[in-house]
Amino acid sequence: MLVVSRERCSIFPYRKHSKNLRMAPLGLAFVLLVSLVSPTSSCTDQDKGSLLWFLAGLSNDGSLAASWRDGKDCCKWEGITCSTDRVVTGVSLASKNLEGNISMSLGNLTGLKLLNLSHNSLSGGLPRELLSSHSITILDVSFNQLNGALPELPSSTPARPLQVLNISSNLFTGEFPSSIWKAAENLIALNTSKNSFTGQIPTHFCDNSPSFAVLDLSYNKFSGSIPLGLGDCSMLRVLNAGYNNLSGTLPNELFNATTLEYMCFRNNELHGVLGGAHIIKLGNLVTLDLGRNNFSGNIPDSVGQLKRMEELYFDHNSMSGELPSTLSNCTNLITINLKWNKFSGELSKVDFSKLPNLITLDLLYNNFSGTIPESIYSCSNLIALRLSYNNLHGQLSPQIGDLKHITFLSLASNSFVNITNALQILQNCRQLTVLLIGYNFKGELMPEDDIIDGFQNLRVLAINGCQLLGNIPLWISKLPNLEMLMLSSNQLTGSIPVWIKAPRYLFYLDISNNSLTGQIPTTLMDTPMLKSEKTEPHLDPGVFALPVYSAVSRQYRKPIGFPKVLDLSNNKFIGEIPQEIGQLKSLLSLNLSSNYLTGQFPESLCNLTRLQVLDLSNNNLKGAIPSALNTLHSLSAFNVSNNDLEGPIPSGGQFNTFETSSFDGNTKLCGSMLIRKCALAKAPQANILSTKETSYKTAFMIAFSAFFVVGMLYDQVVLSRYFG
Ligand SMILES: *[C@@H]1O[C@H](CO)[C@@H](O)[C@H](O)[C@H]1NC(C)=O
Ligand SMILES: *[C@@H]1O[C@H](CO)[C@@H](O)[C@H](O)[C@H]1NC(C)=O
Ligand SMILES: *[C@@H]1O[C@H](CO)[C@@H](O)[C@H](O)[C@H]1NC(C)=O
Ligand SMILES: *[C@@H]1O[C@H](CO)[C@@H](O)[C@H](O)[C@H]1NC(C)=O
Ligand SMILES: *[C@@H]1O[C@H](CO)[C@@H](O)[C@H](O)[C@H]1NC(C)=O
Ligand SMILES: *[C@@H]1O[C@H](CO)[C@@H](O)[C@H](O)[C@H]1NC(C)=O
Ligand SMILES: *[C@@H]1O[C@H](CO)[C@@H](O)[C@H](O)[C@H]1NC(C)=O
Ligand SMILES: *[C@@H]1O[C@H](CO)[C@@H](O)[C@H](O)[C@H]1NC(C)=O
Ligand SMILES: *[C@@H]1O[C@H](CO)[C@@H](O)[C@H](O)[C@H]1NC(C)=O
Ligand SMILES: *[C@@H]1O[C@H](CO)[C@@H](O)[C@H](O)[C@H]1NC(C)=O
Ligand SMILES: *[C@@H]1O[C@H](CO)[C@@H](O)[C@H](O)[C@H]1NC(C)=O
Ligand SMILES: *[C@@H]1O[C@H](CO)[C@@H](O)[C@H](O)[C@H]1NC(C)=O
Numbered sequence: 001m002l003v004v005s006r007e008r009c010s011i012f013p014y015r016k017h018s019k020n021l022r023m024a025p026l027g028l029a030f031v032l033l034v035s036l037v038s039p040t041s042s043c044t045d046q047d048k049g050s051l052l053w054f055l056a057g058l059s060n061d062g063s064l065a066a067s068w069r070d071g072k073d074c075c076k077w078e079g080i081t082c083s084t085d086r087v088v089t090g091v092s093l094a095s096k097n098l099e100g101n102i103s104m105s106l107g108n109l110t111g112l113k114l115l116n117l118s119h120n121s122l123s124g125g126l127p128r129e130l131l132s133s134h135s136i137t138i139l140d141v142s143f144n145q146l147n148g149a150l151p152e153l154p155s156s157t158p159a160r161p162l163q164v165l166n167i168s169s170n171l172f173t174g175e176f177p178s179s180i181w182k183a184a185e186n187l188i189a190l191n192t193s194k195n196s197f198t199g200q201i202p203t204h205f206c207d208n209s210p211s212f213a214v215l216d217l218s219y220n221k222f223s224g225s226i227p228l229g230l231g232d233c234s235m236l237r238v239l240n241a242g243y244n245n246l247s248g249t250l251p252n253e254l255f256n257a258t259t260l261e262y263m264c265f266r267n268n269e270l271h272g273v274l275g276g277a278h279i280i281k282l283g284n285l286v287t288l289d290l291g292r293n294n295f296s297g298n299i300p301d302s303v304g305q306l307k308r309m310e311e312l313y314f315d316h317n318s319m320s321g322e323l324p325s326t327l328s329n330c331t332n333l334i335t336i337n338l339k340w341n342k343f344s345g346e347l348s349k350v351d352f353s354k355l356p357n358l359i360t361l362d363l364l365y366n367n368f369s370g371t372i373p374e375s376i377y378s379c380s381n382l383i384a385l386r387l388s389y390n391n392l393h394g395q396l397s398p399q400i401g402d403l404k405h406i407t408f409l410s411l412a413s414n415s416f417v418n419i420t421n422a423l424q425i426l427q428n429c430r431q432l433t434v435l436l437i438g439y440n441f442k443g444e445l446m447p448e449d450d451i452i453d454g455f456q457n458l459r460v461l462a463i464n465g466c467q468l469l470g471n472i473p474l475w476i477s478k479l480p481n482l483e484m485l486m487l488s489s490n491q492l493t494g495s496i497p498v499w500i501k502a503p504r505y506l507f508y509l510d511i512s513n514n515s516l517t518g519q520i521p522t523t524l525m526d527t528p529m530l531k532s533e534k535t536e537p538h539l540d541p542g543v544f545a546l547p548v549y550s551a552v553s554r555q556y557r558k559p560i561g562f563p564k565v566l567d568l569s570n571n572k573f574i575g576e577i578p579q580e581i582g583q584l585k586s587l588l589s590l591n592l593s594s595n596y597l598t599g600q601f602p603e604s605l606c607n608l609t610r611l612q613v614l615d616l617s618n619n620n621l622k623g624a625i626p627s628a629l630n631t632l633h634s635l636s637a638f639n640v641s642n643n644d645l646e647g648p649i650p651s652g653g654q655f656n657t658f659e660t661s662s663f664d665g666n667t668k669l670c671g672s673m674l675i676r677k678c679a680l681a682k683a684p685q686a687n688i689l690s691t692k693e694t695s696y697k698t699a700f701m702i703a704f705s706a707f708f709v710v711g712m713l714y715d716q717v718v719l720s721r722y723f724g
Contacts (some may be wrong), residue, residue, distance in 0.1 A: 005345065042073035046108065047088040051080070053105030060099035060121075062460070066068035087111035094140075095119040102141070104129040112136055118166070119143040126150060126167065131180060132157055140166040142191065149174030157186040168193040175199035182208055193240070200224040201241070214238040218264070221245055226265075231256035237240065242266035242289065250274075255281045264289040264315065276300030289313040293338065296320065298343075304329035311335040315362070318342060328354040336510040339364035346370035347392075353378040362546055364410070365389040377402045384545035388412035388436065395421050401428030408432075408545035411463065413439035419468070420447040429452025434544055438464035438486065446470030446492065455479050459540065459559055460548070462486035464510070469493075472511065477502045481540075482509035482558045483529075488567070491515055495566075501526045505540075508559075510567040512591065519575035520592075530564055532583040533610075569615065570594045577616075582607040589613035593639065601625055601645060606632070614635040620644060625669070630655050641665045644652035648678040 040531065051074055055061055067078035081090035088109050098120040101172060106115060107129025115136055122144040128151035130139060139162060150172060160183045172195040181187075181202050187209040197220040206212050206229065213235050222244040227640035230239065231253030241259070242264045243672040249272030250265070261284050270293040280302040282288075288306075291313040298319065303309075304326025312330075315337045318529070322345030327333075333355050344367040352358065352375040359381055368390040376385070377399035383406060393415040399484075406429050416422065426435065435458060446468045452475040461479070464486045471494040472487065482503035488510045495518030496511070507529035525531075540559070547555040556562055564587050573595040582604025584590075589612060590605075597619040605630040621643040629635070630653035639662050644670030649655065663669050670678035 016194040019449075021472050041086055043075045043082060043086045043088060048072075048074040050108040051077070051088070051091075053108075054103040054474065057103035057105075058098055060097060062097040064093070064096060064098070081114075083111060090114040090116075092116045094122070098122055100124075102127060102130070102146070106130060107133055110135060113587045114138045116140045117144065121145055123147065126172075126290040128153065131162070131165075132160060132183065133160065133162070137161050137186070138164040140164070141170070142166045142168040144170050147171040147173065150180065152177045153183050155179060155182075157183040159183060161186055163211075165189070165516035166191045167195065169198075172197060176202055178202045178204075181205065183211055184407040187212055190218065191216040193218040195220055195331050197222055201227050201246075203227040204229045204232075206230075206236070211235055216240045217244065218242040219244075223247065225249075226251055226254060226270075228253040230254055233257050233259075235618070237260055238262045240264045241268070244268055246270060248272075250278075252278060254463045255279070258282060259284055261285060261308075262287045265293065266290070267292040267294065271295060271299030274300055276302040277459070279303060280305050282306065283308070285309055285691075286332075287311040287313075288319065291315040293343040293478040294318055298322070299324055299327070301326045303327060303547045306330055308332055308334070313337045314341065316340040320344065321520065323347065323350050325349045325351070328352065331355060331357075333358055335360045337362045337364045338366065341366055343368060347371075348373035348375070350375075352376045355379060356381065358382055360546065363390065364549070367391055369393075372397070372400075374399055382406055384408040386546055387414065390414055392416065397423050398425050402426055403429055405431055407457075408434045410434070410436040410546075410548075411440065412436045413465075415442075416440040417444070419444050419463070419466070420451065423447050423452050427452060430454070431457060433457050433481075433542075434460045434548065436460070436462040436548070437460045438466060438489075441468065443467045443469070443491075446473050446490070447475075449474040451475075453478070457481055459505075460484040460544075463585075465489040467491050472497055472500075472516075476498070479503055482506055482541075484562060487514070493517065495519075496521050496524060497515045498523045500524055501528070504528045507564045507586075508531075508562055510565060512567045512569040512571070513569050516568075516571040516573065518573065520573055520578060520597075522578045522580050524566075525578055525580035525583050527584070530587050531565065533585050563612070564610075565589045565591075573597060576600070577602045577621075579604050581605065584608060586610055591615040592619065594618040597621060599623075601640070603628075605629065609634070611635055615639045616643065617641040618643075621644070624648075625650055629653075638662050645669050649674065 050645060051463060055064060055068055064078060074088065075086055076079055079091060079093040080088055083089050089111050090113060091106065092114065094116050097163045097643065100122065101124035102117065102122055104127035106112065107127060112133065112135050115130065118140045125148040126141060126146055130136060131151065132153050140283055154440060157179065162184050163186050165187065168191040176192065176197050181204065185208050186210050194218045201217060201222050212233050214237060216238065218240045223246065225248035226246055228251050236257045236259055237263065239260055243266065246265065246268040247270065249270065255278040258281050260282050263285060266289045273296055283305060285306050286308050287310065295317040296319060298321025301324045307330065309330045310332050311334060318341065320342040321342065328351040331354055334357050339362045347368050348370060352373060354377065358379040360383065364386050370392065371394035372387065374397060378398065380402065382403050385406060388410040389412065391414065395418045397415065409432060422437065426432065432455060458479050459481050460483060468490040471491060472492055477499040483505045485506060492514040496516060498521055501523050506527055543558045547557050549555050553583040566584065568585055569591040576599030577592065577597055579602055581602055585607055585608060588610055599621065600623040601621050603626045609632060611632050617639040622645065623642065624647035625640065625645055627650045630650040633653060635654045638658050641661060641663060642665035645666040649663060649669055649671030657690050660673055663674060670676040
């Protein structure tokens with residue numbers, strides 16, 4: 001049975017819809033039928049020969065040969081179906097580990113209707129004989145490594161019976177031949193997604209193929225404008241051209257395709273304004289995805305007429321204006337994603353209580369003002385709500401506790417007030433796993449310990465950038481599932497509490513930019529997730545309901561995608577760095593800079609083999625930099641400037657890549673890269689390295705690849721002050 005499901009080109013989970021395209025049942029069921037037919041005769045020699053030619057073209061036939069070479073009647077071979085008069089009608093060999101070429105001999109199977117070779121490792125081109133076949137109606141070669149350009153068909157090729165062509169997830173290149181269109185008068189579904197097709201989308205679709213219903217061109221390199229001819233497709237239901245390089249505007253003619261249920265142009269170079277008079281024609285739309293383009297103007301009032309609409313994506317464009325109140329007429333809406341635009345005005349224009357199915361509302365990075373409309377709190381199915389980076393203000397309403405299913409809430413960077421109130425209310429949202437409320441509550445007091453008692457499912461908590469006064473509160477120690485804690489850029493005082501290792505899944509701790517005092521407690525070095533090198537299996541692999549951004553272009557889909565980080569920088573810590581820091585073996589980034597730390601550079605840091613970022617700058621450390629630090633092959637950002645270190649800089653390894661500024665302000669350091677050279681006897685490690693000449697190449701490769709990864713990590717560490 002052929003089931004064409006609508007798919008969204010975005011990576012979010014999607015729902016299937018009921019009205020599927022159904023066609024004559026073919027396929028594996030026939031294998032069973034065939035065995036019931038008495039074998040009065042066997043298949044023709046020609047069919048058998050063609051199949052054996054195909055087999056011969058394979059460099060790896062899985063285990064087909066065993067079944068196929070045995071026995072005369074090819075109708076009984078694995079994957080083959082025949083009609084009652086013993087003509088081969090189906091070749092279904094999906095997921096059989098086939099490798100090698102697809103032989104053109106299959107085009108000689110004159111009764112072949114279904115050819116399914118998907119999910120193999122077939123390579124080479126797609127034979128012209130199959131595209132121009134007189135009999136094939138369903139051709140599925142998706143998920144292989146077929147390459148090259150598709151063959152042009154002779155201009156005289158008469159109409160072909162081909163109805164379904166799935167060549168997705170291959171390595172095809174070149175333009176899509178328009179001659180295939182001309183001959184494919186019976187085409188219903190074409191999927192060319194995930195190839196490397198270039199050039200224009202063929203212009204005339206439905207002049208020739210009046211039944212055309214499903215077109216998936218996504219994830220290619222098609223360029224040029226959207227062909228006007230698409231508007232002539234009177235049965236088109238699915239149109240996905242996302243992730244290409246299309247430019248220009250949505251042509252008016254496109255809106256003549258009024259049967260469209262799914263339309264996606266995500267991630268192209270399109271621009272222009274959505275005309276209200278046009279959009280209204282697409283009254284059957286269930287999904288509209290125009291994200292990641294450069295559309296401008298506002299959402300027209302007539303969007304309210306799209307009554308079937310369930311998913312609306314206008315994210316990452318230049319759209320502006322207020323949300324139309326008519327949006328609340330789209331009562332089937334499940335997802336509204338308008339993030340990264342210039343929308344403004346009061347959200348309360350929209351009556352969200354009319355949208356009972358709403359699960360995701362993402363308005364990140366806009367310019368909405370006013371308070372959070374109370375009507376949102378009646379969306380009892382809401383799972384993800386992100387209003388961060390807008391101009392909203394006010395106190396949170398107790399009704400937010402009515403959102404019983406909410407797991408993801410981001411309100412960061414608005415002007416909300418009364419954090420005590422906010423946390424007291426939010427602890428009633430029992431399912432909450434991600435709470436990002438930084439850059440609000442300016443200068444308030446961190447809530448008292450005994451008031452908060454909830455958040456049992458919380459995994460990520462960011463209350464950063466608030467200039468909050470007070471201490472690191474005890475209630476955080478009672479969050480059993482906490483994995484990431486961001487309290488940076490407040491004015492917290494007092495010392496790091498000894499319970500800090502209590503959350504046993506904590507692997508990201510950023511308390512930088514506060515006024516914390518005292519010594520770095522050795523209990524911190526017992527943080528289980530940072531100690532163990534095999535911690536990932538214990539962490540919940542679940543994805544965020546929405547991707548979390550730590551910089552404009554850096555998004556994380558799961559908590560475990562984040563690096564393991566310990567950032568205590570810019571505080572008033574005193575005393576020595578505990579030797580036990582060498583226990584935090586899985587740490588990727590350690591920042592202790594800009595404190596008042598004294599004592600030696602801890603030798604045990606050489607044991608942190610995964611370390612990519614190490615910043616101890618602006619302290620009062622003395623003594624030598626351990627030479628064995630050059631064994632940290634992943635280290636790509638290193639800073640010990642402005643201390644009182646002495647002796648030679650380690651040489652070799654990643655130390656060949658650091659700028660001299662990493663060592664500035666340590667007058668007693670010496671090294672070949674510094675003005676102050678070392679006496680020869682003081683650099684024995686250079687000799688050690690030269691005896692390891694053979695491993696140099698590997699070391700270089702490791703260093704190089706690490707550098708690539710780490711460039712990204714460093715960005716993340718530097719820019720990660722946001723969390724929205
Ligand atoms: C597959 O076809 C290509 C040309 O398209 C040819 O060069 C290659 O030898 C063929 N491979 C096999 C295993 O037949
Ligand atoms: C296919 O059929 C044509 C004509 O019937 C014949 O000339 C050709 O050899 C056949 N090719 C294969 C590979 O079987
Ligand atoms: C081909 O086979 C695969 C695996 O069984 C199946 O998922 C796919 O739907 C089939 N293609 C067609 C067009 O029926
Ligand atoms: C290929 O596309 C057709 C039509 O959209 C579909 O029925 C078939 O299941 C797809 N094949 C695979 C392997 O998904
Ligand atoms: C096209 O094929 C891809 C796999 O390559 C699949 O994910 C997608 O759902 C298909 N499109 C349609 C409309 O069926
Ligand atoms: C996208 O298309 C433009 C022209 O519209 C072209 O200049 C550019 O090179 C294309 N980019 C890619 C990545 O193909
Ligand atoms: C298609 O759209 C164009 C432009 O909007 C319009 O002029 C034309 O009449 C429409 N054609 C049909 C058949 O509706
Ligand atoms: C997007 O469109 C605006 C005008 O609406 C224009 O100023 C801007 O340059 C465009 N951006 C890109 C990247 O094309
Ligand atoms: C659409 O919404 C507007 C404003 O909310 C309302 O006045 C109007 O009656 C609604 N129209 C329909 C057809 O429901
Ligand atoms: C955001 O909205 C305010 C009014 O609420 C306005 O003053 C400001 O200019 C807007 N900012 C941008 C970047 O559009
Ligand atoms: C902040 O919230 C608390 C608890 O809801 C409340 O008692 C207090 O009055 C609020 N403060 C202000 C200034 O509204
Ligand atoms: C490094 O780790 C090893 C084994 O875990 C341990 O024996 C050694 O003492 C550590 N070195 C330092 C300097 O802590």
